[in-house]
Amino acid sequence: MFPKPIQKRSTATGIAYRVAVPVVLLLWLLPLIAVFLTSIRSLADINAGNYWGMPSQLSLIENYAAVFQQTPMLRYLINSLVITIPAVAGAIALATIAGFALAKYRFRGNILLFALFVGGNFVPFQILMVPVRTFSLHLGLYDTYWALILFHMAFQSGFCVFFMRNFIAELPDDLLEVARTEGVGEFKIFIYIILPLVRPALAALSVLIFTYVWNDYFWALVLVQSDSVRPVTTALQTLQGHFTASWQLVSAAAIIAALPPVALFFAMQRHFVAGLTLGATKG
Known part of the structure; x- marks a missing residue:
């Protein structure tokens, strides 16, 4: 096979x-x-x-050196960090809680709710451009950090829930039952049993979502327009002049922009590989 x-x-x-x-x-x-x-x-x-x-x-x-001296590259990098870190942390935190509930609790609508999370991954994000931009304008979020943070949290939750639910479902129910018979509450079960066991999955998911959010160009172009909020992906186009382009500076800025996800991957490589292969073999 x-x-x-x-x-x-x-x-x-x-x-x-x-x-x-x-x-x-x-x-x-x-x-x-x-x-x-x-x-x-x-x-x-x-x-x-x-x-x-x-x-x-x-x-x-x-x-x-010219990239940092002649352009606000440092500001753009900080903007990307301010957007990416809360978005990744929020999406993974919500997905882990939801994944635990969907994997270990039986309630009416469990499968339907899980199907909604999974189905959201198949919606082409381009068709959401107009409603998302209009929604952000009405709420006063347009051209702010929160516009990108909240959108990425919402849009990434579907895949994150799918990912975490499947990992948590593989954990033996006996562990939870033993803890419950000892009088341990559900919140402590989640904190002290579930989270340590899914740590490799959390590391793998963090690298994947961080890379996606950091490299996002489309939504940064749709929801942000000022340099004070602009992330590094859309900021690269500002290095191109109207008639000529300093391609050596554009290329240097592109290399700098690619370093944080690469550094994160190598820093968490062991956990990343363990998270992707968790449950691939039997005992």
Whole structure:
């Protein structure tokens, strides 16, 4: 039913696998390498048409320093953190509570409620542009941090509930029953039993949702317009002039904007992998 491990396949398959992996990896990294090389080129090198070759003059420190000196890049990074951290924390907190209720309690409408959370993931978010923008204007949230924070919390809750409910459902009910017979309340069961056991899942989900919210461009463009609130994704377009673009600065800013999700992944890599593989094997 499942494919054989690569170690158990034929020699030809193993050789093809070892050749294909570096080739595919290089193709995937090629655009990133091109952006990085552009970020360390001098303006004269770009004007000379040297786009793919090695830079004739390295301007690593100059370009990356110019991003912070000539643009409010630090302000944009802070804006993204102010938006992303509360949105991720709120979505995961609500999803963990809802996932616990949907996984371990039997009540009328349980399946229907869970289906609503799952069904929300299939709604194309583009069709929500007009109602969400209108709603934010009427509530006075437009062009504020709260517009993006609340929207991302609401929009990410569907996937987060689906993710957490399935993990919590795998936990044995005997643990909860033993705690209840000892007189432990439901809130303490959630805090002291459920949360420690789903910590790998929380780490994996945090990395996924942080990356999505941090990299969001569409809703940042729809709900924000001033530089005081603008996150780093939409701020990159402000580095492009009307007639010319400082591509070395744009590329350097893009590399800087990509660093926080990458750093978070490597910081939580062990928990991330454990969270994704939790329950994949039996005992």
